[in-house]
Amino acid sequence: MASDLRGSRSGQRDVSVLHVDDDRSVLDLTAAFLDSELDSVSVATTTNPEEALDRLSGERFDCVISDYDMPGLDGLELFEAIREEHPLVPFVLYTGKGSEEIASRAVNAGVTGYFQKGGPDQQRRLANRIEQAAAEYRTKIEADRYSTVLRALEYPIYVVDETGVFSYVNDPFLEMTGYDRGEIVGSGTDIIKGDEAVATAERKLGEILSSEGPDTAQFGVDIVPKDGDPIPCRDHMGVLPYEGEEFRGSVGILRDISDEKRRETELERRTRAMEKAPIGIVLVDPNREDDPITYVNDRFLGMTGYDREEAIGRNCRFLQGPETRADPVAELRGAIEEGESTTVELRNYRKDGEMFWNQVTISPIRDESGEIDRWIGFQKDVTEYKRRERELGRQNDRLERFAEIVSHDLRSPMSVAEGRIELPKGRIDDGSGELDAALDALGRMETIVEDTLTLARQGHTVGEREVVSLEAAAEASWRTSDTADATLETDADVEIYADGDRLRTLLQNLFMNAARHAGPAATVRLGAIDGGFYVADDGPGIPEEKREAIFEPGHTTAETGTGFGLTIVREIVEAHGWEITVTESEGGGARFDVVGIEKAA
Known part of the structure; x- marks a missing residue:
């Protein structure tokens, strides 16, 4: 049988109605009346209930009108079939065969409305019920759609009615707060907010509702869960649609910003640390033209004399000047091209034109993808260090010249004096021993000169370190040491990194x-320990209160000592970056432990 669609109007979306009746004249009359009575309606008609079911499977209708007495399916049977597939679609039974039994069955089945066919008044009641049912149906559809969306969203969502009571919350909201839905819905917002937070939300809601206010508001709020500490959140609030003065409530989305707060706190802490750092710090953006400075700390400003506004946005080369050498600048550029860290020393210039030495270290800062997002530069004024370095160099030069003078101009006349005494000594019977005493004095002077030269030439640095056998170095040193009849025992089959010549001098002393102090028949022992070695003897030892003083220049208790031997030892130890301590040996003598030594693999 034929079916058609009637009554479509432009503008608002039509109320879509499907009318089923085996009487074509009733269909036409009802369609015409609905078209004239309702503002916007479209009516599809069919005389076949089975066709109606097919139409519902492929089209959307806001309401179904059906006769009761029809061939194939009666009206209530059609209603049951429709409800199985489309339980929310309104269904109005509009029949000419009215009876209390049919009406009772229809109401008990759950139809939306029941009307007997009649004149204009009855048709008008039908039209009003259709319009009302269609509006309710659309509201249910929208509510179901939005409810589905809200349930699917990961963010906590709430709806508060016009009285300030929760009317809806989704599952993420319950997970955040720790409450059951029954505990939240029907409760005021103060169940999860403090007084200040409630007041803030009310103030923001008032701004939205004002005629000149925004459509939505975003603000920070602490959500107080059922158990645990408050959760810092950002609340995105809006109002529910309403007409006239009838405010219906508000809706909001909460976002947990705990991680964001922690990042902000950490960033503030790092920024404060950078601001108070004792060295200059700059950040450079390599993704902008000419790699401009985006941040400088206070120390950088103090070093250079520039204001922050004068430095931000400029390339770091603005500190360069006439005496800036090209080599370190090229090294910086090469490191930047390779994306690597480096350290150089540059002649830079302050705002007032004064030159200063700048030790610059640059390092890349990479983002999560590994791309360089920023360059950080550490700048240290080393002008005073360079001045001291130059002065030390001059002092070392003078010391070296002095050593040459002592070595040549003092030792030469001493050798002449020694020879002059030796010549007559063989011809003169000097029973008093004065010539021998003079020779001893000259010998002691020679020893003092040797020790002084050794001490002067040790300095505070060592030459190139190499792998040295500790045991071999000890044996070589023992052979060239004046140790009388003393005995050396070694248990140091290890290899270390050291300046070999300086190590042998250390061991000799x-x-x-x-x-000298343990006696001519002493036993001296060299042994390896964790991180170094020791030298011990079986002599009388060194009293604890005198152990620090023995390293001072000129300190000696031996008649033939110069007091420089242990001073030389300490200089060599410190030049290597090692440490030396004095304790008592197992035999009660002195024991010197040298530690901090890197062993060779």
Whole structure:
């Protein structure tokens, strides 16, 4: 049988109605009346209930009108079939065969409305019920759609009615707060907010409702869960649609910003640390033209004399000047091209034109993808260090010249004096021993000169370090040491990194010190320990209160000592970056421990 669609109007979306009746004249009359009575309606008609079911499977209708007495399916049977597939679609039974039994069955089945066919008044009641039912149906559809969306969203969502009571919350909201839905819905917002937070929300809501206010508001709020500490959140609030003065409530989305707060706190802490750092710090953006400075700390400003506004946005080369050498600048550029860290020393210039030495270290800061997002530069004024370095160099030069003078101009006349005494000594019977005493004095002077030269030439640095056998170095040092009849025992089959010549000098002085104070028949022992070695003897030892003083220049208790031997030992130890301590040996003598030594693999 034929069916058609009637009554479409432009403008608002039509109320879409499907009318089923086996009487074509009733269909036409009802369609015409609905078209004239309702503002916007479209009516599809069919005389076949089975066709109506097919139409519902492929089209959307806001309401179904059906006769009761029809061939194939009666009206209530059609209603049951429709409800199985489309339970929310309104269904109005509009029949000419009215009876209390049919009406009772229809109401009990759950139809939306029941009307008997009649004149204009009855048709008008039908039209009003259709319009009302269609509006309710659309509201249910929208509510179901939005409810589905809200349930699917990961963010906590709430709806508060016009009285300030929760009317809806989604599952993420319940997970955040720790409450059951029954505990939240029907409760005031103060169940999860403090007084200040409630007041803030009310103030923001008032701004939205004002005629000149925004459509939505975003603000920070602490959500107080059922258990645990408050959760910092950002509340995105809006109002529910309403007409006239009838405010219906508000809706909001909460976003947990705990991680954001922690990041902000950490950033503030790092920024404060950078601001108070004792070295200059700059950040450079390599993704902008000419790699401009985006941040400088207070120390940088103090070093250079520039204001923050004068430095931000400029390339770091503005600190360069006439005396800036090209090599370190090229090294910086090469490191930037390779994306690597480096350190150079540059002649830079302050705002007033004064030159200063700047030790610059640059390092890349990479983002999560590994791309360089920023360059950080650490700048340290080393002008005073460079001045001291130059002065130390001049002092070392003068010391070296002095050593040459002592070595040549003092030792030469001493050798002449020694020879002059030796010549007559063989011809003169000097029973008083004065010539021998003079020779001893000259010998002591020679020893003092040797020790002084050794001490002067040790300095505070060492030459290139190499792998040295500790045991071999000890044996070589023992052979060239004046140790009388003392005995050396070694248990140091290890290899270390050291300046070999300086290490042998160190061992010589420790061996001679042991032999000198422990006696001619002393036993000296060299052994390896964790991180170094020790030299011990079986002599009388060194009292604890005198152990620090023995390293001072000129300190000696031996008649033939110069007091420089252990001073030389300490200089060599410190030049290597090692440490030396004095304790008592197992035999009651002195023990020197040298630690902090890197062993060779």
